[in-house]
Amino acid sequence: MKVIFFSSVFALIALDVVLANPCAKPPPADVKQCCEFPMPLEGALVESCINQYGAQSMRVIQSILTGGPPRGACVAECLSNATGMVNGVDVNVDLLVAGFKMAADGKPEWVPIIESSIPECAGMVKAMAPELEKASKLPPLDPADPICSGGPGFMLFCAVKTLFQSCPAKYFKSTPECNELKTYANTCPLGF
Ligand SMILES: *[C@@H]1O[C@H](CO)[C@@H](O)[C@H](O)[C@H]1NC(C)=O
Numbered sequence: 001m002k003v004i005f006f007s008s009v010f011a012l013i014a015l016d017v018v019l020a021n022p023c024a025k026p027p028p029a030d031v032k033q034c035c036e037f038p039m040p041l042e043g044a045l046v047e048s049c050i051n052q053y054g055a056q057s058m059r060v061i062q063s064i065l066t067g068g069p070p071r072g073a074c075v076a077e078c079l080s081n082a083t084g085m086v087n088g089v090d091v092n093v094d095l096l097v098a099g100f101k102m103a104a105d106g107k108p109e110w111v112p113i114i115e116s117s118i119p120e121c122a123g124m125v126k127a128m129a130p131e132l133e134k135a136s137k138l139p140p141l142d143p144a145d146p147i148c149s150g151g152p153g154f155m156l157f158c159a160v161k162t163l164f165q166s167c168p169a170k171y172f173k174s175t176p177e178c179n180e181l182k183t184y185a186n187t188c189p190l191g192f
Contacts, residue, residue, distance in 0.1 A: 022187075022188070023065065023184075023187070023188035024065050024066050024067075026065075026181075026184055026188075027177065027180045027181050027184050028177070029175075029177040029178050029180060029181040031160065031164055031181065033173065033178070034164070034167075034172065034173050034175075034177070034178035034181055034182070035163075035164050035167035035171055035172050035173070035178075036107075036167075036171040037110070037160075037163045037164060037167060037171065038100050038101075038103035038104035038107065038110055038114070038163070039100075039103055040096075040099030040100055040102060040103040041079060041083070045079065045082055045083075046079065048078075049074075049075045049078035049079050049082070050075055052074075052075075052078060053073075053074035053075045053077075053078055053146075053148075054075060055142075055145075056073070056074045056075075056140075056141075056142070056145040056146065056148075057073035057074055057075040057076070057153070059141040059142060059145065060072070060073045060141065060153070061073065063141055069131070069134070069135060069138065070128065070131050070132055070134075070135045070150050070154070071135045071138060071141070071150060072132075072135060072136060072147065072148030072149045072150040072151075072152070072153055073148060073150075073152070073153035074145075074146055074148040075153075076148070076152035076153035076155075076156050077148035077149055077152045077153070079152065079156070080151075080152035080155075083095075083099075085099075085152065085155065086125070086151045086152040086155050087151075088149055088151055089125050089126050089128070089129045089132055089151045090126075090151075091118075091121070091122035091125055091126075091151070091155050093118055093119050093122050096118050096122075096155075096159070097114055097115060097118050097119075100114040100118065100159075100163075101114055107171070109168040109170060109171070110163075110168070113162075113163060113166045113168075114163070117158075117159060117162040117163055117166065118159060120158075120162065121154075121155055121158035121159050121162060122155065124154070124158055125151050125154050125155050125158070128150070128154060131150075132149065132150035132151055132154070135149075135150045136148075136149055136150065161185055164181075164182070164185055165182070165185050165186060167182075
């Protein structure tokens with residue numbers, strides 16, 4: 001998913017969250033500034049989904065980071081509806097692999113990473129099906145929020161996280177801030 005979303009969401013969360021556990025407060029570094037990774041989603045689509053559902057999704061992410069149960073982020077469902085990436089817990093692996101590969105045009109180092117990460121994440125989402133099913137029955141965090149399915153959000157989280165974790169040295173900016181973000185991604189289960 002577009003990193004603007006993640007970075008702004010997490011910057012806000014960082015202000016908010018008490019340091020109850022080290023994973024509740026992601027470091028401020030911007031994923032996209034730290035690693036040049038492929039992202040197939042169009043900026044205009046991402047922006048439109050964030051405009052519609054950003055507040056809902058921010059509440060969801062904050063709740064999950066502070067130990068709450070899985071929930072669906074509507075920004076991700078909106079992206080998924082528009083692209084057909086995920087339907088419930090069924091990830092369209094071929095479509096996503098093709099999209100990421102296209103976005104990685106001219107950066108062949110990413111191809112094997114995409115080919116292993118996307119199916120792995122799809123398997124994870126499938127394994128989470130019972131939990132995600134429960135999530136869709138929880139009342140929304142804000143009474144006015146729509147309820148969205150969890151599959152798309154977890155798929156996107158997983159894709160961004162695993163691509164970032166596997167970032168080839170050539171595309172990784174090894175600054176103290178980015179290294180801190182990498183440690184966070186490697187040690188926190190839902191690190192960004
Ligand atoms: C996604 O599509 C489903 C089925 O048409 C719809 O019920 C849901 O509201 C849509 N979600 C978003 C976030 O637009």
